Amino acid sequence: MRSSRFAALAMASLMPVLLAATPAGEEHYVALGDSFSSGQGTARYYRDSGDCARGPLAYSALWAATNAVGSYKSVACSGDTTADVLNGQIKALSAKTTLVTISIGGNDIGAPAAMRECTIGSKSGCDRILANAVKTISTTLAGKLDATYAAIRKAAPSAKVVVVGYPRIFELGRSCDVLTRSRRAQVVGITDSLAGVISARAAAAGFAFLDGRNAFAGHELCSTTPWLNEPGLPADDSYHPNRAGHAKGYLPALTALLG
Numbered sequence: 001m002r003s004s005r006f007a008a009l010a011m012a013s014l015m016p017v018l019l020a021a022t023p024a025g026e027e028h029y030v031a032l033g034d035s036f037s038s039g040q041g042t043a044r045y046y047r048d049s050g051d052c053a054r055g056p057l058a059y060s061a062l063w064a065a066t067n068a069v070g071s072y073k074s075v076a077c078s079g080d081t082t083a084d085v086l087n088g089q090i091k092a093l094s095a096k097t098t099l100v101t102i103s104i105g106g107n108d109i110g111a112p113a114a115m116r117e118c119t120i121g122s123k124s125g126c127d128r129i130l131a132n133a134v135k136t137i138s139t140t141l142a143g144k145l146d147a148t149y150a151a152i153r154k155a156a157p158s159a160k161v162v163v164v165g166y167p168r169i170f171e172l173g174r175s176c177d178v179l180t181r182s183r184r185a186q187v188v189g190i191t192d193s194l195a196g197v198i199s200a201r202a203a204a205a206g207f208a209f210l211d212g213r214n215a216f217a218g219h220e221l222c223s224t225t226p227w228l229n230e231p232g233l234p235a236d237d238s239y240h241p242n243r244a245g246h247a248k249g250y251l252p253a254l255t256a257l258l259g
Contacts, residue, residue: 027069030159031060032089032102032152035078035112036166036212041229041240052077053236057243059164059250060101066255078236081107082144086151093155100156101254103164103212105198108144109133109190115169115239118183119231130186137193142201149205162257163202163209164250165195167216169228169239176222178230184222208257215253216245 031037039045039058046054054074055061064072075092077084082104093100106112110133118126152161168191170176170184178184195213202209219227227245231238241249 027067027098028071028096029060029064029069029073029099029101030092030097030156031058031072031074031076032085032092032100033076033104033164034080034107035076035236035240036103036106037076037101037164038074038078039076039246040078041237042243042246043237044243049077051079057246059246059254062247062251063254066251076103079107079112080104082148085148090151090155093152093159095157097156097159099258100152100159100161101164101210102148102152102161103166104148105141105145105194106166108141109136109194115187115231116235118179118187119238126183130190133190134193137190137197141194141197145198145201146204149201149207153205160258161205161207162254163198163207164254165198165210165212166191167212167228167241167245167249168192168220171218171220171223174222178221210250210253210257212250212253215249216241219245219249 035053037058037060038053039055039061040053042055042057044055044057054076058074060074073092075089077089080089085102085104110129114126114129114133117129168188170178170188172181172185172188176184191213195211199209199211216227219225221228221230227241227249229237229240229242
């Protein structure tokens with residue numbers, strides 16, 4: 001009696017693992033999201049992706065290339081918001097989809113505009129945009145993420161979903177010519193707040209969370225080996241993960257998370 005009960009409990013504990021497993025070659029993977037998922041910053045893009053800047057060196061494409069998948073499609077697009085996912089990207093999902101990754105929320109809080117203004121604009125403009133980002137994170141972002149995650153679950157009811165977070169853009173322990181120390185600290189604080197909301201809403205939806213802060217730890221801007229692009233030309237690549245960021249940051253973290 002005791003041994004059979006133990007066997008039943010052991011089987012129950014294994015059920016989540018068994019249910020999550022997908023046989024090799026049967027993974028049907030769809031990558032959603034913004035520029036951090038499309039591959040913006042790797043300087044190699046598919047010609048037909050246009051301004052979306054999708055490319056073969058994005059972490060999702062790298063994962064698909066190194067794993068036996070039945071199908072892979074990326075509809076991630078630079079500049080997209082939660083509304084864009086709901087109005088367009090979500091159509092790429094189906095009941096056949098077994099794996100979804102998504103990074104979203106940065107454009108909803110105005111992150112690209114903030115970094116441009118803080119780099120080449122005015123102090124007052126930077127202060128204003130960062131304040132708006134803080135307000136959005138604390139007020140409306142959670143609801144937008146909840147709606148997005150619910151739509152993903154509805155469109156792909158059996159899929160494993162990994163919500164991919166953003167790295168801290170700056171390392172604060174070193175001197176750096178990119179923004180002032182106080183401004184860099186402010187951006188890092190906002191990134192941490194953003195990660196807190198995204199991870200909480202992902203957990204509420206029953207999705208896994210890949211913490212980009214951990215994936216890029218020690219390789220932020222101002223470090224000796226940054227995995228993000230410094231501000232410069234092309235401007236749209238600034239502050240985005242470079243090729244190493246996708247291959248050495250996001251890819252190993254996603255591989256470990258999926259087991």
